Amino acid sequence: MTSASLAEDHHVRRDPLALASRMDAIQPFQVMEIARRAAELEAAGSRVVHLEIGQPDFGAPQPVLDAAFAALGRDPMGYSAALGKPALRKAIAHFYRERHGCEVGADRILITAGASGALVLAMGTLVEAGDEVLMPDPCYPCNRHFVRMFGGEVRSVPVGDAQRYQLTADDVARHWTRRTRGVLLATPANPTGTTIPVGELRRIIAAVRERGGWCLVDEIYGGLVYDGPPTTALSLADDILVVNSFSKYFGMTGWRLGWLVAPASLVQAIERLAQNAFICVSVPAQHAALAAFQPETLAIYESRRRELQRRRDYLVPALRELGFRVPLVPEGSFYIYAGCEALSPNSEHLAWSLLQKAGVAVTPGCDFGAHEAARHVRFAYTRSLEDLEEGVERIRRYLGA
C-alpha cells in the first residue's frame, strides 16, 4: 500500500504523539541541570554557594503577606476580570505617576501571570506565522520561545560590551527586513544587567516606528537600578508595549504575577486572548500585590535595592580580581555577565567544574544565546554578602589549585 493510498484510506499512521516543530527549538536550560546537580550535592552533605538563580533571597515583605492573609479570610477567591482586579490596575497606574511622573491609564495596564503571561499575550496578539522579531543576543532565553510559540522567527543581533550588550537604533536599521515586525528589548537586561540609555531608547523607538513595527520593552528589573533614578520607556512613548513583574523588585517570584502595558488600541484584543487562554490570574496573588504599593512596603523594597547594590559593588571588583572580564559595571538587575576567556576556553565546562570542584553554582552563557556564549558565565547576586564572599573565596582556591 502506498502512502498516498494510506492517506486516501484516512488511516495515515505516524507517531501519534509527534512533537510540533516549534518544540525543536525549545531546549531545556543548562542552569536547570546545574541546579539539579547542586541539589544532589547538597543532599549528599556538600555545601553549594548559589550564584546561579535569578530569584532574590528576600521573599514577599510582611505587608504583602498580611494582605494575602486578610484577603483569604474575606474573599471567596472567585475568578477576577480577565485583565485583573481594577484596584490593582489602578494601584499600578498610581505607581507610574508617583515614581516616574508618568501618566499611564489603568485601562492600559493588564494584570498577567508574571512577565511570562504578559509575553504570551503580547506575542499571541501580534506575531503572525513567519513574522520576524529582533532581539539582542545574549538575552533572556524564553523571549525567543514566546515568538516561536506563535510561528514567528527570531532574528538575534549579536551585541557586545562596546554597545553595552544592548540593541541600538543602528542595529534596528541594519537588521530590519521586510518580514521584521517588532523588536524585543529589556532594560536592565538579563543576563548582562545593562540598561539602554534614554536617548538611545528614544532613537530605537523612532527607528522602529518609522519602519511600521512595534517595540516591546521588558522592564521587570526596572526598579532595580543602582546608579540613578529608575526610568520607564512609557515616559517616551505610548505606542509601545511594556512588560513588568512582581517577581524581582517586588519579591514575589513564586506567586506568578506581572503586568503588561499595551497601547490603547490593543487592549480589547488582548482581553479576548486572555479570557480564552487564561480566564484570569491567580486572585490571592492579586490581593497580596495591592499591598506592594503602600509606603511602608516601598520602603522595604528600597532597602532591599540598596542591599543588592552593596552586593554588586562587592562582587564586580572581586570577580575582576579573580580574572573574570567585567568591562562594564552593570547598572541594574542582579546579574553580572562575566567574560571567563582568561580562565577557561569553555564557559559550560567552567560552570560544571566550579560546581563539582568548588561548590559554586553559576549559569553558563549558552543559556542566553550563541554570541560569545562559551566565553561568558552569569553570576546572580541574589544571596547574602557572606555567601558572595564565600563563593569568591571558593573560586579563588579553585583557580589557585
Next chain:
Amino acid sequence: MTSASLAEDHHVRRDPLALASRMDAIQPFQVMEIARRAAELEAAGSRVVHLEIGQPDFGAPQPVLDAAFAALGRDPMGYSAALGKPALRKAIAHFYRERHGCEVGADRILITAGASGALVLAMGTLVEAGDEVLMPDPCYPCNRHFVRMFGGEVRSVPVGDAQRYQLTADDVARHWTRRTRGVLLATPANPTGTTIPVGELRRIIAAVRERGGWCLVDEIYGGLVYDGPPTTALSLADDILVVNSFSKYFGMTGWRLGWLVAPASLVQAIERLAQNAFICVSVPAQHAALAAFQPETLAIYESRRRELQRRRDYLVPALRELGFRVPLVPEGSFYIYAGCEALSPNSEHLAWSLLQKAGVAVTPGCDFGAHEAARHVRFAYTRSLEDLEEGVERIRRYLGA
C-alpha cells in the same frame, strides 16, 4: 513608489499594531456582556438572579484556606519546579489510586495554571500549523482557541441530544481526514452536562489510536457526577492526555490551578515548554491545594456534590415545566443546556430579554458553537436552591406576561 520598492527600501509601512490573524476567530463571550449588564442593573438597585456563571458559590473549603495560611507563614514562595511541587503531584497520584483504583505515576501528572494552562501546554506541544483537531459543537468555547493559538484548525462536529451531545466513535471515523491529528473531548461536558459512556469512550480512543492520532479528555467536571461513581479515562488508556482542575469540584476557581496527565513520552517536552512559557504555577495555590485531598476536605466536597445534585434535580423539571426542552437529564457538571425554541426563535434575544425584563441572567447558546446555538440557552446551577426557585418564578412571570 511601488510596494515592491518600498519593501526593497526596508521601510514597509502597515499598521504597526495589526493583529495576528489568529485573533480574527477569537470573539468575546456573550456571557461577559450579559454579566457586565447584570452588574450595571445591580449597581442601579435591581435584583438579578445569576444562572449564567460557571463558578460554584462555595469557594475553597476551610482546610484549603488553612493550608494557605500555614504555608504563607512558613515558605518564601519562590519558584517551584516547572511541573509543580512534587508533593502535590504525588497527592494527585494518590487520589487517582484511592478514588478510581487507577495507577497514574506522579511523574506523568503536571501541575498547571488551571485547565487553561494545561490546554496551552498540550496544544503547544502537539499542534502543528495546519493540523486539524476534532471536537463537538457545542463545547467549551476556549477549546477551539487553544488549537487556533498554535495555527491548528478546528473541525467542529455537530452533536445533538440523539448522541447525548457528545462525539462518538462513528463521528471520529466519519470526520477524520489526512490532516486530523487529534480529538478533544470533555466528560462531563460544558455546556451540556452529559458524560461519554465508558464503552463509547473506549471505542473513541481505539478509533483515534487506529488512525495514529491523540485523544485529550477534559475531566474538569469529573468529580461532579450524580448518577453513578466518578470515572476517569485514565482507567482505559495511558496514551491519552487528561486535563483536570482545582476550579470546579475543588472550589478553587480564582486560584488558577489544574493539572495535565500526559503520556510518559511527552513529559520532557511539556516540561521544556512549561519552563519557557510559564516558569511555574502560582505557589501559594499549590500549597493550598495539598489540603484538598485530606479526608475532611473530601467530605466537604462530597456534601457540596450532593447539594449540586439537589439543585439539578429541582431545576431540570422546573425548566421543563416552563417550556424549555431538556431531553436528557445531564449526569454531571452544573449546567443544563436547554432548548428554548418553544419560547423564542432566538436564544440570544431571549437571554437579553430575561436579563432586562425578568432579572435573570443566563448564557445564550452562541457562546458554545454554531450548531443549533440560537435554539439553546445554558443554565448554571451554581447558586442556592432559593436563588434557583426565585429565578424560575421570575421566568414564569416573564413568560406569562
